[in-house]
Amino acid sequence: MQVGKAVGFTPSRDNGSSKGKGKEATLEEIADLAYRLTDNTIKAIEEIEKINEEIHLLAVNALIEAARAGEAGKTFSVVASYMSELNKKVESITRRIKDEMNMQELSNVIREQSIIVKGNRLADIALTNIDMVDRSLYERASDVTWWAHDSYVIEVLKNKNRDSIRNVEKRLSIILDAYTVYHDIVVCDIDGNIVASGRNPTLKGKNCKDTEWFKTAFKSRFGFEYPNYSPLADNRLVFIFSSVIRDDSGSTIGVLANIFKWKEFAQRIVENIPLSDKEKRYTRACITNNEGLIFADSAGKIFDTIEFNGRDELFNNAREFIVGEVKGKRCIVAHALSQGYENYSSGLHSLLIQELI
Numbered sequence: 001m002q003v004g005k006a007v008g009f010t011p012s013r014d015n016g017s018s019k020g021k022g023k024e025a026t027l028e029e030i031a032d033l034a035y036r037l038t039d040n041t042i043k044a045i046e047e048i049e050k051i052n053e054e055i056h057l058l059a060v061n062a063l064i065e066a067a068r069a070g071e072a073g074k075t076f077s078v079v080a081s082y083m084s085e086l087n088k089k090v091e092s093i094t095r096r097i098k099d100e101m102n103m104q105e106l107s108n109v110i111r112e113q114s115i116i117v118k119g120n121r122l123a124d125i126a127l128t129n130i131d132m133v134d135r136s137l138y139e140r141a142s143d144v145t146w147w148a149h150d151s152y153v154i155e156v157l158k159n160k161n162r163d164s165i166r167n168v169e170k171r172l173s174i175i176l177d178a179y180t181v182y183h184d185i186v187v188c189d190i191d192g193n194i195v196a197s198g199r200n201p202t203l204k205g206k207n208c209k210d211t212e213w214f215k216t217a218f219k220s221r222f223g224f225e226y227p228n229y230s231p232l233a234d235n236r237l238v239f240i241f242s243s244v245i246r247d248d249s250g251s252t253i254g255v256l257a258n259i260f261k262w263k264e265f266a267q268r269i270v271e272n273i274p275l276s277d278k279e280k281r282y283t284r285a286c287i288t289n290n291e292g293l294i295f296a297d298s299a300g301k302i303f304d305t306i307e308f309n310g311r312d313e314l315f316n317n318a319r320e321f322i323v324g325e326v327k328g329k330r331c332i333v334a335h336a337l338s339q340g341y342e343n344y345s346s347g348l349h350s351l352l353i354q355e356l357i
Contacts, residue, residue, distance in 0.1 A: 059080050059087055133350070137241075182261065187255075190255075232259055280298075285298040288351060308333060326353055
């Protein structure tokens with residue numbers, strides 16, 4: 001397995017100035033050209049050697065005939081000798097070309113450089129993808145901790161009467177109209193019962209005390225549940241953030257949960273990577289957890305697990321790529337680990353897997 005160093009690489013941009021100057025060649029195409037040039041040159045040398053062999057035979061025969069002609073053949077003998085000398089020079093030149101020509105090695109070097117360039121470019125894209133995820137999820141965490149302090153939210157848990165429920169649902173509805181990245185916002189009491197919903201009144205009364213997002217809300221500044229198909233969003237793929245709600249005395253009285261449209265957000269990231277249509281056909285982009293469980297995938301295989309030799313070692317690197325086998329195909333696997341944004345880190349991994357063709 002080949003490991004690529006994560007050195008910086010800035011791809012060139014086409015500003016339109018190359019129009020009319022022909023298609024830009026990739027390093028793979030240059031390597032192929034070098035290989036074809038080698039092959040064609042070897043064939044040409046072989047043809048020259050065949051012709052030179054015939055010249056050698058002619059020179060030998062000419063010398064024999066000149067010797068037979070005696071004095072009359074002396075002039076012809078000089079020409080034949082000169083032909084023999086030329087034959088030796090051509091033979092020497094072709095031998096030297098064969099010895100010194102190493103276009104195959106050049107082709108291999110170009111291919112290796114192509115992999116390094118590609119690997120670093122893909123690692124850069126992977127890093128950009130996970131950075132966008134972290135920045136967005138930081139905003140989601142900030143939203144839930146802020147809205148848990150809303151006076152309407154606190155009031156509904158203190159009173160739980162019809163007016164307070166109506167008021168908080170109207171308030172949540174206004175927030176959802178402004179923040180279209182959410183399916184819903186729900187308010188639960190301390191026992192996990194949903195008291196109010198900004199979008200779906202049929203959720204009221206459902207108990208959420210056993211959900212990950214409800215339990216983790218009590219353990220830190222905010223809680224969350226990694227992407228899952230949630231009944232709170234008609235079994236859509238969502239990422240839920242939560243925060244405890246406290247009364248004026250600081251006592252915990254419930255939990256607020258924001259139901260984020262994960263699929264719409266994350267799939268847009270992995271499906272719109274900045275590669276050509278041709279490259280996209282043999283490139284897969286994913287967002288996974290530490291175990292390789294897929295939360296977003298340009299191939300659409302949500303909750304599959306990415307497996308390949310060296311995965312755990314690769315996942316320990318902030319930004320890196322390797323060349324290895326994935327499902328029987330030789331691929332570049334580029335990776336970037338969540339670096340976090342402000343005081344938040346998703347802990348997720350971004351992968352780009354490109355088949356080497």
